[in-house]
Structure formats: C-alpha cells, structure tokens
Amino acid sequence: MIQDISPFKYHVEYENRKPEKEDFVLPFSREGLALRDTEEIAFFSCREFEEKTEQMVYLFSVDAMRFFYLPVSDETEVDACVGSGHRIIKRQELRRLAPKHFAFVAVTAFQLDGWYRTNKFCGRCGNTLFHDTKERMLLCPACDHRVYPRINPAVIVAVTNGSRLLLTKYRGRAYTNYALVAGFSEIGESFEDTVRREVMEEAGLSVKNIRYYGSQPWAFADNLLAGYFCEVDGSDEIRMDEEELSEACWLEREDIPVEYTDSSLTNEMICAFKNRQNEQS
Numbered sequence: 532m533i534q535d536i537s538p539f540k541y542h543v544e545y546e547n548r549k550p551e552k553e554d555f556v557l558p559f560s561r562e563g564l565a566l567r568d569t570e571e572i573a574f575f576s577c578r579e580f581e582e583k584t585e586q587m588v589y590l591f592s593v594d595a596m597r598f599f600y601l602p603v604s605d606e607t608e609v610d611a612c613v614g615s616g617h618r619i620i621k622r623q624e625l626r627r628l629a630p631k632h633f634a635f636v637a638v639t640a641f642q643l644d645g646w647y648r649t650n651k652f653c654g655r656c657g658n659t660l661f662h663d664t665k666e667r668m669l670l671c672p673a674c675d676h677r678v679y680p681r682i683n684p685a686v687i688v689a690v691t692n693g694s695r696l697l698l699t700k701y702r703g704r705a706y707t708n709y710a711l712v713a714g715f716s717e718i719g720e721s722f723e724d725t726v727r728r729e730v731m732e733e734a735g736l737s738v739k740n741i742r743y744y745g746s747q748p749w750a751f752a753d754n755l756l757a758g759y760f761c762e763v764d765g766s767d768e769i770r771m772d773e774e775e776l777s778e779a780c781w782l783e784r785e786d787i788p789v790e791y792t793d794s795s796l797t798n799e800m801i802c803a804f805k806n807r808q809n810e811q812s
Contacts, residue, residue, distance in 0.1 A: 532747050533794050536632035542592045545667040550587050552578035554597040557590070557637070558609050559644040563619040564637055565609045572625075572633035574598075580612050588647075588662060590640055593632055600643060622751055626794055642750040646680045654678075685749075686725045687758040688712040689800045689809070690738055692767050692781055696804050697734060699771075700778040709782075709789060711797050713756075722757045734779050735770025736763055744809065747796040758796045760809050 534541070550556065555574040558565040567573035577584065577599060587599040603609055609617055622641045625634045653660055653671035660669040660678060669678040689711050690697035698709040714729035716722060723741050730738050744758040771779040784805050791802045803809040 532796060532799060533626075533631070533635050533638065534748055535793075536593070536635050539593050539632040541635070544591075545665075546589055547664045548589050548597075550577040550584055550589075550597070550599045552576065552581070554599055556580050556587060556599045556601050557640045557644075558601045558603045558612075559640070560603045560605050560608070560619070561648075562606060563621045564641065564644075565603075565606070565613075565617045565619055566637075568616050568618045571630060572628050572637060574633070574636075575613060575617075583612070590643060591636075593636060598636060598640065600640060600647070602644070602647065626751070631793075638750040639748070642753050643680065645753065650678050681753060682748075683752070683754045684716045684722075685714060685754045685756055686716065686722055686729060687756050687796050687800060688726050688730055688738075689744070689758070689760045689804055690730055690734070690736060690763055691760060691804065692763045694784050695781040696784070696787060696801070697730075697736070697763075697769070698778075698780060698782050698787070698801070699733065699776050702773070702775060702777040709787075709801070711800060713797070715754075722759070726759050726761060730761070733772045733775055735772075736767070737765050738762060739764035744800055744803070745796065749796070756796050758800050760800070760804075 554577045556577045557574065567575065580601060583601055587601050590598045590600050606619060622638060625638045628634050650660060650669050653674065653676050655676040656671060656674045658671050658673040660671055663670045667680060699712060700707065700709060712730050712733050714725060716725040726741050727738060730736050738761040741759055741761040744760055747756045749756050769779050787801060787805045789798065789801050792798050
C-alpha cells in the first residue's frame with residue numbers, strides 16, 4: 532500500500548525546528564503542490580525558498596530527509612523563487628507518480644495542507660490560531676482552544692459468500708472501477724458496528740464472523756481506514772442503495788477483474804480474496 536515505503540522510514544514525531552538549506556520544502560497554493568518539472572517526483576530545497584524561511588512549518592521526515600510546509604498565494608509566488616521550472620500537481624495525481632516514498636510524502640503533506648488552510652481561526656471565539664511549539668497543534672491564545680489534525684475513521688468491508696465477493700461501484704464519481712462497501716464511523720460506534728451498518732445501508736445484507744484485516748492512512752480523503760472481512764448472514768439477495776451506488780453484485784473469484792496495484796487497502800483486500808490469501812487455516 533502507499534504507506535509501505537520500506538526500506539525508508541517515516542518519522543511523524545513533531546519537532547520545533549527551523550529549516551536548513553538542504554531540507555526539502557513543499558510549497559502549496561490552492562491549486563496544488565509545486566514540484567520540479569520532471570517525470571518523477573522531485574522536491575525543492577529550502578535553499579531555493581530561503582527568503583520565505585520564517586513562513587515554513589516542519590512536517591515530518593523520511594530517514595534523514597526533513598520536509599517543511601510552505602503556504603503560497605498562487606503559482607506566481609513560486610515563479611518568483613524558482614522561475615518556470617516547476618509544475619503544479621493535484622492530490623489524486625499522486626496515485627500514478629513515483630518514487631513511491633515521495634508520493635507518500637506528498638499526499639500526506641496534502642492532508643496537512645488542508646488542515647492548516649481550514650483552521651485559521653478559532654471555532655470557539657474567532658481569534659487567529661497559532662502553531663504550537665511543542666506538538667502538531669493549532670492554539671488559540673485568547674481562549675486556549677486546541678485544534679489537532681483531522682483524521683476521519685472509516686471502514687472497508689469485504690463481504691464474502693462462499694466463493695463469491697460483494698463488489699460495488701460508486702454513483703456519480705470519477706472512480707469507476709469495482710470497490711468494496713465502505714463508510715465512515717459515526718460517534719459512539721465501534722468499527723464492527725460500522726461494518727454491520729454500512730453493509731446493511733448499501734447492500735441490504737446482514738453479516739457475521741467480522742474479522743479485522745488491516746489498516747491504511749488514506750490521505751487522498753483524509754481517512755484512516757480499517758479493513759474487515761465478513762460473511763453474509765442469511766439471505767444473499769442484494770438490496771442496493773441506488774443513491775450511493777450504481778452497481779452491487781456477487782462475483783466469483785475467477786471473475787473478479789482486478790490486478791494488484793500496491794496502493795490501496797481496497798485493492799489489496801480484493802486481491803487477497805481472489806488469490807485465497809484471506810482464508811483462515
């Protein structure tokens with residue numbers, strides 16, 4: 532999956548530090564992230580944005596490579612620092628770009644960029660929020676309100692029926708490939724309860740034998756995903772939510788049209804079922 536960047540090691544521990552010239556900077560405008568204009572992902576060094584050092588915020592590191600966040604007004608501000616030798620990318624483009632550990636860096640930074648941009652003012656008293664110096668947090672100096680990065684917990688559910696798997700397609704989305712049942716956890720709900728509710732809401736099915744498979748930080752949508760396998764309980768007649776889905780069907784293992792892509796938890800779980808890797812001994 533996209534977060535599996537071995538042999539590189541992701542270090543998310545917050546540090547109150549200033550950028551050095553050879554550290555990397557990620558300039559974000561509302562249009563996207565500025566990268567060097569190369570085929571593969573290539574970041575700018577802090578040296579190239581030296582005049583904006585005071586605006587940079589430490590993000591995280593990968594091995595000894597440190598990354599800093601820089602909000603910019605628009606592309607002309609990037610032009611002023613590095614000229615025209617750059618390109619602006621959107622978050623979803625990172626599914627197709629390499630190297631993988633840099634794709635993970637960029638998409639994780641996108642998640643933090645969204646958090647910074649939507650939390651400029653205190654939701655309690657309206658005053659300006661400031662970066663804390665001890666942890667990754669935004670602090671209101673007026674009322675001491677504290678704002679932490681937003682993470683949306685959600686489930687991915689592989690519902691099995693013997694040699695068949697429940698596959699779905701979203702309605703009204705650009706992504707048109709097969710997917711699994713998925714949904715956000717509600718307040719006061721366990722992941723297992725979310726599994727039961729989402730399968731019933733989307734496909735009208737009851738499930739049993741809910742088993743945890745794995746998790747994934749999915750920064751493309753600010754999610755933390757928990758993947759589960761389960762079995763249909765009782766009737767296997769699908770009653771599809773037509774507002775949410777355009778298709779919901781049972782497919783036999785050998786008929787599942789998917790190949791492993793080393794990116795998403797959804798893809799890995801579908802392939803695990805297709806290749807019988809999910810079966811308990």
